[in-house]
Structure formats: C-alpha cells, structure tokens
Amino acid sequence: MNKQPTRRSTLLAAAIGVTLVFGAVSQVNAQNMAERNAQRRANKESSKGSTTKAENQFPNATRTAPDAKASSKGGAKLQKMMEFYDKEKAAEARAVADEIIANTAFNAYERSFAAQIGAQLAYDGDDSKAAIAYLKQALEFNGLDNNGHFGAMFMMAQLQLQEDQYADSLATADRFLAETKSTKPEHLIVRGNALYRLERYPDAAKAIKEAIDASPEPKVEWQQLLMASYIENNQGADAAKIAEAIAAKTPNDKRAQMNVAAVYSQADMLDKAAVVLEKVRAAGQFTEDKDYRQLYATYLNLDGKEKEAAGVITEGLEKGVLKPDYQAYVALAQSYYFSDQTAKSIDAYKKAAPLAPDGETYLNLARVLWQEDRIPEAKEAAKQAIAKGVKKPDDANKILALKGK
Template sequence: MDRAEERRQRHGEKKEDKKASAAASKVEYPNATRQQPDAKASAKVTPKLKKMMDLYDADKGSEARAIADEIIANSAANAYDHAFAAQIAAQLAYDADDTAAAIGYLNKALEFNGLDNNGHYSSMFMLAQLQLQEDKYAESLATMDRFLSETKSTKPEHLIVKGNALYRLERYVDASKIIKQAIDASPEPKSDWQQLLMASYAESGQTGEATKMAEAVASKNPTDKRAQLNLVATYLQADQYDKAAAVLEKLRAGGQLNEDKDYRQLYSTYLQIDGNEKKAADVINEGLTKGILKPDFQAYLALAQSYYFSDQVNPSIEAYKKAAPLAPDGETYLNLARVLWQEDRIPEAKEAAKQAIAKGVKKPDDAKKIIALPGK
C-alpha cells in the first residue's frame, strides 16, 4: 500500500475513529514498564490543537503541519501539547514523503514524553520502521531494543522489525532466532517473513534449516511459483542441483517458466550436473522457440557448449556461429575455430581465427597457429 492509499484509508476511517474515541481506549501495551503521564491538553493550547486537527481532517496537510510547528515551539504548551503536535506532524511529514522530517518529529514526540503509552509506543514503533526504511539499521535496532524492553511485547509484527534490522546488519544468527520467534507467534506468517528467515539461515550457513523450511513452505503451496523458486534457491545453495532441476522441471511442466531468468536458471542448473548437457540444450531451444529466452550471447554460448559436451558437434558449431558475433571479444570465435579445426573444416577454422584476432583475444598466437595451417 502506498502513502496516498494509506491517507485515503485513514481518512475514510475517521468516523469510526471518532466513535471509538468515545469509548475507553484499548490498552495496546498492558505490560509496559513506563509510567504514563496524565496526557491532558493545556487550556491555553487546546484551540490550537483543535485547529491543527480540523486542518488534518480536511486533508490540509501543509497548513496542519505549520500549526503543529507553532505548538512545538510554544513555551506555554505542556508536554502533552508538544508531544501530540510532534506525533501529528510526523504523520503529515510521512504523508508528504518527507521521511527525514518524520523521523525528527517522532524523536521529538518521544523526548517530550507527554503521550499516553498507546501514543508514545506507537510513535516509537513508527520511528523504528522509518529508520529501517532509510537504511539506518543500527538506529532502528536500538529503537526496537528499547521498544521491546519497555513494552515487553511479543507480537510478531514487532519482533519482525527487529529481525529485519539484525539481518540488514548481517547478524544472521541473531536475526534467524527472532524472525523464527515472530513466525512461530503468527497464525498466518507473511511470505516475506519466511523468505527473510530462509535468507538468514542461508547466510549464516544453516543450509539444512533453510532447506527444511523451504520444503515445508513449498509443499503447502505447490502452485505458488515464488515458494517453489525459494526452494530451488536453497537447493542450489546446498549444491543439490538435481533436486533444484526437479523442482524447476515441475514448474516447466505446469507452464510456469514464463520469464527469461526462469529458463536461464534451469539450463544453468543442468550444466552443473554431469551428463545433463543434452537436457540443457533442449531447455535452451524451447525457451528460444517460445520467445521467452532472449537470443543473446549467453544463451547461444550455453547452447554451443551444451551441444559440444553432449557430442552434437555440428549443432554446436552453428550455435557458436550465432554466439561469436555477439561476444564482447574474440574468444568465442577462437573456440569456434578450434572446433572447426577438430572437424577438419580448415578453411572455416582459418576464417574464424581471423575474426578472433580482429575482435581481440588473450592469446593471439593460438589463433595464428590455426591461420598458418596448411590448406586453403
């Protein structure tokens, strides 16, 4: 959901919010150690607060923020006035894509220490999320450590933010522990949480755990391409190429290999398995025929190699002829010359060797030797 949609949803819920405010507020952090203040607006500043909120409700963000700034700077305002104005200003800044200002306002809201626990800790949690968004990972982690320590929260949506910060800081073992705690505490964990846990396992060398989790997720979602590709990634991480190929083949049979990268993944996987070069060639040809695999240098080079190592020399030569003009240098022309020479197609080999030198090779003498061969 983008910020504009968030604004629309929030303002669409205002009537419900007003009804809810008439009832006793739900205590969001019942185990918080913070002794919350009385949280009452001062008589002198109440008119300003009302004006700010009227502008806020009318979607006049810049005007509401200006009033908020006035309240924050007003020495006659109390801690609640200051903190509440900073909290509203933070939301307005966020809505205006001014994340740096939103972070500044949230820090002020916490420093003023005038909100009730619901407002205070909601501001703290928003601060941690924005710090994470802005790549301030160490700051986000510090904010979340404080948040979790003071609120005693074990809610998965809170734990995952800390886990994400730990992952970004490359503390993968620590990240995997708390991300797993978040997933275990959630009745329906989000798929990106699961991906983050698998990535943490993989980065910390816990490939067995990563694979076990990926297999469990994939088995529950047999038609979910993303879940299946995550399983492929864990198999590849563990050098289990045969298992990775099997999963990709199931996707191919189901018509789910519909992107260029999908076909490249499958043929590259087959090329890692001895004796599967013919399968790699079949995959490449299918991808090219369907127009899914781009007919570029890498595809034709892989096709040439697949044919060559599956003893299909003539098709290999034809693929090399397509790859060589697209290559960044003359090395592919030189390989073509070598194969042609092996097949006693000397005139063609000489011509390919000349093309190799013209395009540039690391060892031009190798090409010159082919050019110097007897025969036209």
C-alpha cells in the same frame, strides 16, 4: 595441443547466477481508509482530553504514563489543529502543529500530541524523514499515554527501517521491546528485519524465528526473510526446509517454486533444483528469459546433463522467450559439444562468436572445426579470433599454420 575447449572453462562461462525472487518484506504498512478514519477519531478524542479510558496496549510496559491533559489555552489550539486535520487541510494542520511544538508555554502533552499529528501528516505526505523528526520530538516531550508514546516509538522504528537507517531502527526497536516487554510477532519482526539489513545474519535468523514462532499465522514475507538469513549464513539445508514448506502450501505459485529451486542451487542441491524447475516448465510457467537461463545453467552444472541443457535452450529460443544473445548461444554450443552433437555445436558457435566481447569464442570455434578436419573454416575462425583479440594469439596462429587451404 589441446584442440577442443575444456569443459571447466566453457561451462563456467555459461553458468548463470540464480537469485531468490523474494517479495520485499513490508516495513511500513500504509493505513487503509478504515484504519485512517479510526486513527482520526482517536486523535480527535485525545485532543479534547477525553476521559474515556482506552485499552492499554502495553500492559507490561515499564514506563509510568503521565496524566494526559490539555490546558484551556492548549486545548483550543489542539482543537484548531484537529479541525484542519479532519478537513484534510494538511499544510494548515501542520503549521499549527509546528507552532505548538515550538512554544514552550504549552505543556508536555500538548507538544507531544502536536508532534504525533505532525508525524502522521508528514507520513501521509510521503515525507518519512520529517515524520521521524516529529516522532523523536513526541518521545522527547514525553507527554503521551503509553499507547501514544509506544505507538510513536514503533512507528519510528519502522520508518527508520524504510529510510535505510538500519542501526537507528535497531536501536529504536531494542528500546521499544525493552520498555514495553512486548512479545507480539509484529513487533519482534521489525528487530529481525533491521538485523538482516545490517548483515548480522545469525542474530537476524534468531530474531525472525522468534517472531514466526510467536505467530499463529506467520506471514510468508517473514518466512522468506528467515530463509534469506539462513542462506546468507550458509545454512542451505535450513533455508531449503522453509522454501519447501512455502512451496507446498502454494503449489501453483511460480515465485514460491522458483525460490525453492534457487535455494536448492545455492545449497548445491542442483539435482533437486532441476526437478522443481522442470515442473514449473511443464506447467507452462516459463514466461521469462531468466526462467530458461536458470534451468539450463542448472543442467550445465550437473554432470551428464548437457543434452537436457541444449533442449531447454532450444525451446526457449524457439518460443521467443529466451533472448538470442551471446550467453544463450555459447551455452547452446557448449551443451551440444559436450553431448556429442558436434555439427550443431559448430552452428551455435557461429552464432555466438560475432556477439562475443572478444575473440575467445571464435578460437573455440576454430578448435572444434579443426577437430572435425574442416581446416579452411578453422583457419577463417582463427583469423576472426585474432582480429577480435585473444589471450593467447599463438593458439590461433598454430591453427593458421595448419596445412590445407
């Protein structure tokens, strides 16, 4: 008869999955006040049909830009719309924009420009779906210069990504890159992001790396997205290199260090994960329940590190950071048991068993008590196991049949 819990079954029960704590990759950046004012000035000049030639932001574009001119009638209507826009009367401005868009008597430029303003107003009002609809109209009318036209297209790709329209975002990004021939990293990354969301990880990694390589100072969020793509594609070593580089630049950034540990864990480099986590703990940065769980789970999955796991759990409980729940106590019991601290293991099992979802923990407690020749206590634990429910009641009944009170 097997008197004691097996190492495999108990340690698997205690293992805690670790997850990367990446910051969300920015999909649409809200305009700050300076950018918004600049955009307003540009829109105002455009509505007047300004002859000032703006810098061509897409010099390699395949599209031939149409003449951007407003008619006398259309110009007056656009001016009225922009007066509302400048005074931040969004509802009035949007109503005029809708009127211009719906009237086929207005030319392509006037309707495209109205749709562009409608998109900005909808976006400012947190109505991204409406903004996307306006941007589609702006592109369909095809009346804007290349800056406006492709600016609308890029904004649409970002908003589609934000709205979880990943396939549409990828299609828009592909069209944008094909028609502009842009190699700017801020444009390339949107395509990589969409590919990642579509779970096309090899393609995503390639696209994201292209954006990073094109940038003199790639954003940390981009590197994190590449790291996540590598992990999803089972390229743990490549992910680890990126995580290490990020962490090296920010040695005091807890999130960066925890990410390194998580990547190591997912790449089965648990010894390295433990070293990183111990550094974070030594720095006094274990301030959350999940921090302690990540470290003790790492130790429990390393041979011969049960004593270290017990120390981590005990510290977390004593500091009041690690929650005193079933998972913590059963892990502590197992840690003590496999580090030959049987008496402490029994105490921990006694705390874990009442919190367990079934009677299996009581049964393990009964087995350990039997091993220590504490027969009456073993029988009581076996009774509790049966009452709470176990997969193999015969195991508990054999303990109940033992001689002794």
